Structure formats: C-alpha cells, structure tokens
Amino acid sequence: MVTPTTDTRIPVRTGATLADVAEAVGLHPSTVSRALDPGRASMVKAETRERVLEAAERIGYRPNLAARSLMTGRTATVAVIAADLGNPWVTPIIHGIASRMHDDGVVPIVAETDDQPGALAELVDHMVARRVDALIVLAGREGDQDVVRSAGQVVPTVVAARPLPGAGVGAVISDGKMGGALVASHLADLGHTHVAQLRGPSNVLNFPLRSRGFSSVAKARGLRETHLEMEVTSTKVEDGAALMEHLLATTGDDHPTAVFAHNDSMALGAISVLKRHGLAIPGDVAVAGFNDSPMTEHLTPGLTTVHYPGWEVGHAAADAALRLLEGDISLASIEIDQELIIRGSTDPTKA
Amino acid sequence: MVTPTTDTRIPVRTGATLADVAEAVGLHPSTVSRALDPGRASMVKAETRERVLEAAERIGYRPNLAARSLMTGRTATVAVIAADLGNPWVTPIIHGIASRMHDDGVVPIVAETDDQPGALAELVDHMVARRVDALIVLAGREGDQDVVRSAGQVVPTVVAARPLPGAGVGAVISDGKMGGALVASHLADLGHTHVAQLRGPSNVLNFPLRSRGFSSVAKARGLRETHLEMEVTSTKVEDGAALMEHLLATTGDDHPTAVFAHNDSMALGAISVLKRHGLAIPGDVAVAGFNDSPMTEHLTPGLTTVHYPGWEVGHAAADAALRLLEGDISLASIEIDQELIIRGSTDPTKA
DNA sequence: CTGAAAGCGCTTACAG
DNA sequence: CTGAAAGCGCTTACAG
Numbered sequence A, B: 001m002v003t004p005t006t007d008t009r010i011p012v013r014t015g016a017t018l019a020d021v022a023e024a025v026g027l028h029p030s031t032v033s034r035a036l037d038p039g040r041a042s043m044v045k046a047e048t049r050e051r052v053l054e055a056a057e058r059i060g061y062r063p064n065l066a067a068r069s070l071m072t073g074r075t076a077t078v079a080v081i082a083a084d085l086g087n088p089w090v091t092p093i094i095h096g097i098a099s100r101m102h103d104d105g106v107v108p109i110v111a112e113t114d115d116q117p118g119a120l121a122e123l124v125d126h127m128v129a130r131r132v133d134a135l136i137v138l139a140g141r142e143g144d145q146d147v148v149r150s151a152g153q154v155v156p157t158v159v160a161a162r163p164l165p166g167a168g169v170g171a172v173i174s175d176g177k178m179g180g181a182l183v184a185s186h187l188a189d190l191g192h193t194h195v196a197q198l199r200g201p202s203n204v205l206n207f208p209l210r211s212r213g214f215s216s217v218a219k220a221r222g223l224r225e226t227h228l229e230m231e232v233t234s235t236k237v238e239d240g241a242a243l244m245e246h247l248l249a250t251t252g253d254d255h256p257t258a259v260f261a262h263n264d265s266m267a268l269g270a271i272s273v274l275k276r277h278g279l280a281i282p283g284d285v286a287v288a289g290f291n292d293s294p295m296t297e298h299l300t301p302g303l304t305t306v307h308y309p310g311w312e313v314g315h316a317a318a319d320a321a322l323r324l325l326e327g328d329i330s331l332a333s334i335e336i337d338q339e340l341i342i343r344g345s346t347d348p349t350k351a
Numbered sequence C, D: 001c002t003g004a005a006a007g008c009g010c011t012t013a014c015a016g
Helices: A018-025 A029-036 A046-059 A063-073 A090-103 A118-128 A145-154 A177-188 A206-220 A237-254 A264-276 A295-300 A310-325 B018-025 B029-036 B046-059 B066-073 B090-103 B121-130 B145-154 B176-191 B208-219 B238-254 B265-274 B294-298 B310-325
Strands: A076-081 A107-112 A135-136 A155-158 A169-174 A195-200 A224-226 A256-259 A287-293 A303-308 A333-335 A339-341 B077-082 B107-112 B134-137 B156-158 B170-173 B194-198 B223-224 B258-261 B284-291 B305-309 B333-335 B339-341
Touching: A018 A046, A063 A237, A063 B066, A076 A090, A076 A118, A076 B121, A090 A310, A107 A118, A107 A256, A107 B018, A107 B107, A118 A135, A135 A310, A145 A155, A145 A303, A155 A310, A155 B284, A169 A310, A177 A206, A177 A256, A177 A287, A177 A339, A195 A206, A195 A237, A195 A264, A206 A224, A237 A256, A237 A264, A237 B294, A256 A264, A256 A303, A264 A287, A295 B238, A295 B265, A310 A339, A339 B176, B018 B029, B018 B046, B018 B107, B029 B046, B077 B090, B077 B121, B090 B107, B090 B310, B107 B121, B121 B134, B121 B339, B134 B145, B134 B170, B134 B310, B145 B156, B156 B310, B170 B310, B176 B208, B176 B258, B176 B284, B176 B305, B176 B339, B194 B208, B194 B265, B208 B223, B208 B333, B238 B258, B265 B284
Parallel strands: A076 A107, A076 A135, A135 A155, A155 A169, A169 A333, A195 A224, A195 A256, A256 A287, A287 A303, B077 B107, B077 B134, B134 B156, B156 B170, B170 B333, B194 B223, B194 B258, B258 B284, B284 B305
Antiparallel strands: A303 A339, B305 B339
C-alpha cells in the first residue's frame, strides 16, 4: 500500500521582503513599495522603477499579502460557502464566481457545510476571522436567516442559488416556481393527465418553490396530481428511488404517467426503479429532472430537465458581492432565467 | 413570496481588536492574547481568563488572522490546485483533503487551471504570495515538473492524483498501470479476444500508465489490441464519442468486442455512439470506464469501472502536506489501491 | 501571573 | 521624486 521512496531533501529559501529589495537597489522600502504597485508607480521615476523591478525579479520577491492586508484592510479573498461540492450543480456556480472575481484579482475560498446543522454558523465565523472581503452563501436553508443576516452586518454578504427570504441581504437566484411551472406545462402539452412530484427537502427553499410552481400550473391545466406523503432529507439517487418505490406502492396500477423529480439525481433513481418494475420511459411513465447535469444529455433516453443557469448565477453573485464591497448599497435581488431542455425521457419523438 | 422572519438581530460590531478587549477588562493586550489562545491559556489565572472570554464574547471579538500570521509565519491555509472542479473525480479528492485539514484547523484554498498552459505557474505564484502553508497540486501535466519543483523549494508541496515523476516532491497517487491491468484482466476472463482503448491525453500522466497496464496484460493474456491513431486533448463525453466513432469507422465489422475508456465520461460517449450504431452493450461491445463516478452505478446497464479512491488520495495528500509542514522531511511517495467494479456494461450476468 | 516593548512586512500620510 | 516615521493587529521574548 505505502511505498517509501528515497529521501531527496531540497533546500528551502525563505521569502525575500520589501526591505531586501530596497537594500539590493539602495533605496528606501517605501520607494520600492511604490515602484512595485502599478497603481502608484507613476509616483516614481521611470528609471528607478526599472531598477526595482529588475531587482525584485532577480531576488524572487513576492509581496506578503497578509502584511499588505493589515494596512489596506482588504484580503482580496471572498468566501464561498456551499452545501456540497460534490453536487454537480454547484460546479458551474463556482466557475461563474471565480471567473468574475478573477477580473478583480480576488480569490475565492470555498468551504462546505454538508448541510450539517451549525456548520454554516461555524464557517461564517471562521471566514469573518479571516477577514474575507465578502461572503457568498450557497448553502442557506430555512432557519439560516439569522446567521446570514448577522454576517451581513459585518461583511458584505450575498445569498445565491438557494433563496433565503428574510435574510436581509442581496440574493441571486433562478426562480424555482418558474422552473416547476415549465415542467408542468410541458407534461400537460404532452397530454398527461395524472402527474406526481418527487420533492426535495422542504427546508432547502428551492424545492417548495419548484413544487408550488409545478402544482399551480398542473391545477390550472386540469391535471390530477398525486401528492406523496413521504419526505426525504437529501436529493441523492437513493432518495429518488425511495420516493418512486413509495409512489408505485401507494398508487398501484393507477400510477401517474409522468413524474417531476426535483433534481437530476433523484430522476435517475426514479428511472432505475421504473425499469426494474418493467415500466417503459417515457411510454408508461415520463420522467423529468432539474439542473441539466453534465451526464443527463447522454443517458438513454436523454433526460428532460430544467437547465439551471449556474455559471450566470455565480457570475452575478460575485458581481453583486464585489459591488457591495465597493460601497454600492443597492441591495438588489437578481433573478436569472432558466430553460426547459426537452429530451427522450418525456418526449417519445426524441427517444 | 417572502416569509418575513422575526428580527432576532445579533449585535455584531465591526472588527473589535485585541486592544478593545484589553480595555474592556482593564488588562494588557498581551495578557488577553494569552487568555484567548487555548495553547497558552495556562499562563493566565483562571479567573482572569474567564473575564477575558466573557468580554471577548460580549464585544464580538474575532482575531485577525492576517495579523496573527504575520507573527507566526503561518496562515493556516493550504492551496489546492486542481485542473477542473467540474470533473466529478476531483470532488472526493477535495473532500478527503478538507477532512484531514479540518482536524488541524487549516482551510483549503482551491483554484483551478482548466488545463490552460501557464495557468499552473501563475497560480503557484499567487499562492506563494499568499504565503499558504503548503501546496497540493492535482493539476500536474507532463512539462509541469519544473514549476512544481521550484514551488517545492519555497513551500511544502505535494503532488496528488496525477503523477508527475521527476518533480522532486512527495506524491500520493493510485497506480494507473494497476488500474489498466485490472480492466484487461477482467475482459480476458470474460473471453474477449479483440480489445481497444479510448485513451486520454498523454500529457496527463495517468493515461499513459493506464494504457501501458492495460496493454501489457492484454498481451500477456493473448488478446489482440487495436490501437487508435487518434489523440484527444480532453476526456469529455464528446471525446469518447469521437474516439468510438473513429474506431468503428476504421475497423468496420472487425471491430473489437470490448473497449476500455480511460474515464467514465468517455465511456458514456462511447456507449451512446454504440447505441446509435445499433450495437448492444455488452452483447456486441463491452465497455469499461474509469473512476466510478457517482452516476455510473445507475446507468442502464451499469458501467463497469475502476473505483478511484479519491477521498483516500486526498486525505493522504493533506496528511503528507501537513507532515511536511511540521518538518517531517521523509519525502514519501504513497500509493493507494484501487478496485474494479464489475457491472452490466461488460458482464452480461449483471445486466 | 501580568505588563511593556519590540517586531512581523507591508502602506500611507507627511516632509523635504 | 524619495525618505523617515508611524501604524495595521497581533505574538513573543524579556522583565518584574
């Protein structure tokens, strides 16, 4: 298991300081500081600046950001708190955040709560101690409003991806009601008359919204909706499978002909249960998911799903956080549109 | 629909300092510093400590980690440089890293290169400027040895997940040759006589290793291996599809009866191409992947794949980095075992 | 057990 | 255009 190899020790040179550079060129540290900062370089004679840059390069000088932040009050760091980095829907969000922050030379610190109680408060505390310039919370659940609100009083804070009404900070989300409505409307268009939802945990506020959006359109279009009593606490493949089993067990031959799973993983679980029961997709039961995760396009049949605009949400959230940091006090709530992707799991013509 | 919650405002004043706490209790800052540090609290009278803790709590004091790091020389931060956070195989690695670091109160800063040329060098530079305590490189490719070696001279550095022989730093990997060998051996056991590989880019050194391990066992077991001329530069679903199309185009009816895709995404691409050509899996062509990504278990048929021990690799890498930081100079190369997961995409009895 | 002083590596008014 | 000094918020020898 463990293969030890030969010990090749490498000599470690420890960081050169501003004073080292100053000494090398025979100037005062403050002059070197100016020469090295693009923003203040104009205060320095061009020739001096050349000498400083050359020396810094030669010595391998790297500014100590901790020392700098002590004076400037900025750390050039924004904390991103996610629920689960393993969830494919967060990756595009983080990419969007990183992309926007890169423009301003800011670096994201990402951490995750795993949706454990108390984890968010603990992480927020830690990030405040780190004096991050801003905080982006992707992991909020019902009940986290107080933690987020008090964070917002100490550091510019934005909620994103998971809505958290009442937290009193800016939010960037994609309207869950709309997403659920798109799916119900699509199923009605296909001629379904009996539908059901495999719902995510209700304390993650996206899910109740998706549910309400779906139900209200279903009702408006005259669809019969069977409501499952069962509640799950996560949205993994197993949860979707369990909900689907429960649905089949309680409805028997009178099962819905279409189900809306609140995310793609749950849809996958539902599909494998349906197959196991010998039911055809979409012939016997149509299945729709949510998020448009990377692999869903390549399943057989492809999964009908709502494309979640993660990159855009992340980008807008970072933008909001950075603007907040610059003193823009307009506390906006931003909504990004989502789109239904129709594939073979609901539409027989695409199978 | 905003559900207003009761406003339980938690009073948090912005940045109280050690001096503020000292003033509040009428003690010297140095005493407060001691009282607040669990490691030095024994130097302080118990009753004094109580008073300090109470005041700190009341004032909402949070130590400024930047200031602390200036004195201690530690930032309690380890940089993790990945190629692509969206790749499902990195998530368990990062979880493993975070889990180990959490024990020591250290926080990971993750960044990604997107496998862009020059990105690794740039990020390493940035992380050195941030004075991270250690560096874990998951994104190394052939040619990155110099960058990693020189990083290793400035900061404790460990390579993980992607091997980088010649970089002169410790490494934690899972042997690619072994993984490829497991697959070839399995296919031979099933009675296949004609096989092929859908290879990942050769500058990511896992892939040539997987290829060699596979080929050498294939040869030893008397299998005929068709070698594709085509090279891909990434390992997405599309790449697997393109390679599979190419394979079918060049071999015609004499196509291999089993293919080994160097990761699961490529396997998925291959599978969708095979289905499109009306070929049954595994009846006409068996397909194996690599990584055991989350969804592969729930595909139909399930995907045979090598389980990549990402969490363990990450955990061991963080452990190595932290030990290096503590002055443990034994520069070890650690290997973690992997395991073949046999499912319906190769084994008809499991379909 | 507590205090006073020095210093970590920067930036930033203030002089010259 | 450059220098000298002060200070950001901590920790850590050194005294007492």
